[in-house]
Amino acid sequence: MRARVAAAAEVVLCLGTVAPGVLLYLDFFATAAYLAPVAVAASTAALAGVWRYGPWRTVGFAVTAFAVAVTWVYRDTTSYGLPTGDTAKAVVGGVASGWTSMLSVGLPADSEPDLVITPVLCTWCAVYAAVAIATRTRQALAPAVPGLIAFVVALLFSKGEPHLLLAAGFVLASLALVLLRSDRFDTAERSGGGLAFGVPVIVCVATLGAAVAWAVPVATGEDRFDPRTLRPPPVTLSTDLTPLARVKAQLREPAPRPLFDIEVDGAEQSLVRTSALDDYDGVTWSSDDPYLFAGTRLSANTAPAAVTVSARVRVEGLPGPFLPTFGRPVSLDVPDRGERRLAFNSRSGVLVCPEPSLRGLTYSFSADADVRDDSLAQSLPGPGSTDLPDDLPTELRQLAKDLTRDATTLYGKVTALERSLRRLPYDLAAAPGHSLARLKTMLVGEPGTSPGAYAEQHAAAFAVLARAIGVPSRVAVGYRLHDPTSGTYHVTSHDAHAWAEVMFADRGWVAFDPTDPTRTESTPPGNPDPAVIAGPAQPNPPTVDPRTTPTGGENGRPGGGWQGLIRATAVVTIGAVALAVSAAVGIACVKAVRSRRRRAAGGAAGVIAAWREILDRFAERGSWPPITSTPQEVAAQLDDEGLAAVAALVTVAIYAPHELDESAAARAWAVEAKYRRPSTPRGVIALVDPRPLLADRRETRQRQAALRALGTV
Structure with a gap:
């Protein structure tokens, strides 16, 4: 029963090593809708990894489980829940090109099947490999490797931001898995002491690592390698003519030409932007921003003081590729998304459509529009x-x-x-x-x-x-808005x-x-x-005391310099103290539990337990007899009559055919009490001394090596 519980716990921890990589995709997708197919993939992969009924049946079950996972992603192509030919085509196309789609879409992206298939595939493979290794081998660290690979792959697709909590979660799950497997396959006495000692140490190590990484970041993640830089942007615009040069041509048209209608909900707007130019070479203002395919979420709200404005646009004669927007667009809704794919640049806030003709295009968007008020002062x-x-x-x-x-x-x-x-x-x-x-x-x-x-x-x-x-x-560059009709602005070339x-x-x-x-x-x-150009002097907006932006250290980030060093030193010191205290408490708890269990034994078992406690007292003093020494030899070295009596009782307890009574165990424990330190500083130190625990493991390894040398194991 205990073995089954341990095996189930290992499967759960295998899932725990993969979970941080799955959660990294929260930065990639606009919502958590992708978690449902990923959870199906993880569940089927775990079942397939546990299945062990012959090679052919195992492979068949694994293939079936994988088919269920990917079919769930493309369930819209199924018929009554069963895969069809369209499902097979979609799966093959998604597996082959899903990762390229993830590199050509703007973030955050919608949970579309062609984008979700890659996280599902990575999760399924990682969970299956981790569970299969855990259930078929005795390697302690190997089951954590698939989760590490999945975590690295997810980092390539996520935003360049630090993910300390997820990294700490992966480390915590991996160390717990290693500890559980080491304790499970250890042939030494399985009293649970290893787990009781290791769990608090693992928690402290993960916490300390995350704290140190937060205080002294070796790498923030902002400059992390981005595979998108190796792939040309999916939408490229011709830069032969700057949009700024088209303003005069439109204004000088003989008759106004209808371009688009825009209905605005929210704060009144007087300007609608189509393009933004931030590169100037002394002759022309231009922009070379790359554009990625847009989903329903365009960008996060980074201007808390802005006003949210919603608009609906219907294009008539507007020349492409630039589309009307306000401020910083946040969300987008295109009714005919399947026919026309819009693209967006999150840095400039410009929306484009690469189609040759925009006539008939309709879309709605919401944006954080700028409002000029006294707070700008x-x-x-x-x-x-x-x-x-x-x-x-x-x-x-x-x-x-x-x-x-x-x-x-x-x-x-x-x-x-x-x-x-x-x-x-x-x-x-x-x-x-x-x-x-x-x-x-x-x-x-x-x-x-x-x-x-x-x-x-x-x-x-x-x-x-x-x-x-x-x-x-x-x-x-854009257009003026004026004279709305029933809340709708009719924009022309003039x-x-x-x-x-x-x-x-x-x-x-x-x-x-x-x-x-x-x-x-x-x-x-x-x-x-x-002064003539400036005209009559006019009052400036409300003045405030000049302020400077905190620069921090040499790298310009807050927390640098001496303040960052002091903070980092404080965090490391506090973490080290917490780790030491946790380790000491864990050691004391393990020793107390082991001593209590030994004292619960009676007769011959109680005598042997008392003898082992005496040996622990010797270990706390830095003395541990060789494994080949008999109890009588150990007692002879110390020349102690009480210890010699206990040694004799131990010999009788091991070799005598008759059982010792309870009084023998009581006499042995009375001798053990003489070797305990009183309530002194040395006695307190002895309570948290790990040498008895280390000595036990050393003795176990020596005994196993001797048995292997004799050929008995």
Whole structure:
């Protein structure tokens, strides 16, 4: 019965070594729906691994169990629960290309069969291998290897984030499995002492390892190898013409051309973005972001102060591939997903459709839209590019400093730039382009030229000036929203527009429109004073004390430097003390349980138990007689009459044909009591001394080696 319980516990621990790898996919999938088919795969694999009724029947049962697991994944292709030809085709295609699908989809992904099949396959193989090894071999560590492989495979598909708890869970399950198998197959006395000592040690080791990894991360996981970098993105866009250059062409069309209808629920929006450009080479604003196929979940909410907006879009004449969105899209619903597959870039928040024609496309999305309010006055710059060409004219850099000289906050600086640029004249007939030379002409003027410009140059100028003072910014291209009809905006080509966006740490990208199409008056050419461009002084937003972002250590992460070293030292010290205390308590408990069991014996067994307790007292003093010494030889070395009497009783207990009475055991225990240390510091140390436990195991190994040498085992 005990063997069956131990075998069942090993199967459970085998599942425990694979479970952390399964849970890693929570970062990959948008929901936990994938866990159901994975649980079916793990259950069938465990049953197949335990099955041992001949090689052919075992293989047949394993194949059947695998078929059940993969059929469950593609159960939509079955007929009355039975697999069909479509099921077979789907399984073959999923097994062959499921892993490539996982590398070409945006995260978090939907629990689609072609994406779930790879975790199911890895889980089934890992569980089957672990259980089969555990039930067919005596190797202590081997059953944990399949779980380790499954964990590494899952790391390749998951996000580049640390998973300390899951790693600690794998270590804990693996060590528990090794301990159980070592105790089960140990031919020594199976009193459970090994488990009682090992379990707290395992818990402490796993806890200490996780704490040390958290305090002193050798690798955070952010720079972990990503196999997606070896695979070209599934959606590539032509960069021959920047979307910014199409703004003027649309605005100059003779008649407005219907592009799309958008119905908005939530906060009122005045701009809808189609593309975002964050690379500037001095001539053109562009973007080379890769796009992955989108599921229903696009990105996590990283801007808690933003406002959630929902929208429904119906495309008419919008040229592809860029699609209208707000802020940072969070979720997406495409009714005809099977016919048209949309793609998304989570960094820029841009949604695209690689189809040649978008007419008739309908989709709904929700997004974290930016809202400009007074709380932005306390915001700091977020992560974003501030790169500019090396040949940036010094006049532009100085102009950016002059225009923002009186502002004390990030929001104050960017609103000052916005106000200044909105006071420049709007002229759709101005020369196209947004190169540095064109921007310099617009902002500081050249003899014989007009500073007139339109949205393309205004947005580009704002982004360049913002980056010149270290503010992360980009150019956004899209359309204006105005005059809704029954809550629906009808967007045409004459609504084309461009603006700039600034990255705030706690809000994400926030739009700033530096163009005023109603300001058509001209200004004389030349090099105006910055104060003239800035116009009358206007109050800045509420000012706050300048703040700096905590940098931490040399690597810029919080917790670095001396503070990180002190914290790491404290954690390691506390963990070491906890480990030592746990080990001491475990040793004392094991010794107490063993002593209690020995004292419960009577007669000859009680005499032998008392003798072994006496030997434990010798081990606590650093003395352990050789295994070849008889009890009389041990007593003779110490010249103790009481010990000699116990040695004689032990000899009688082992070899005499008659049973000793209870008084013999009592006399032996009385002698043992003399060798116990009193309640002194040395006595307390003796309680947690592990040498008696180690001596027992050493004696067992020596006895087994001697028996093997004699050929009796």
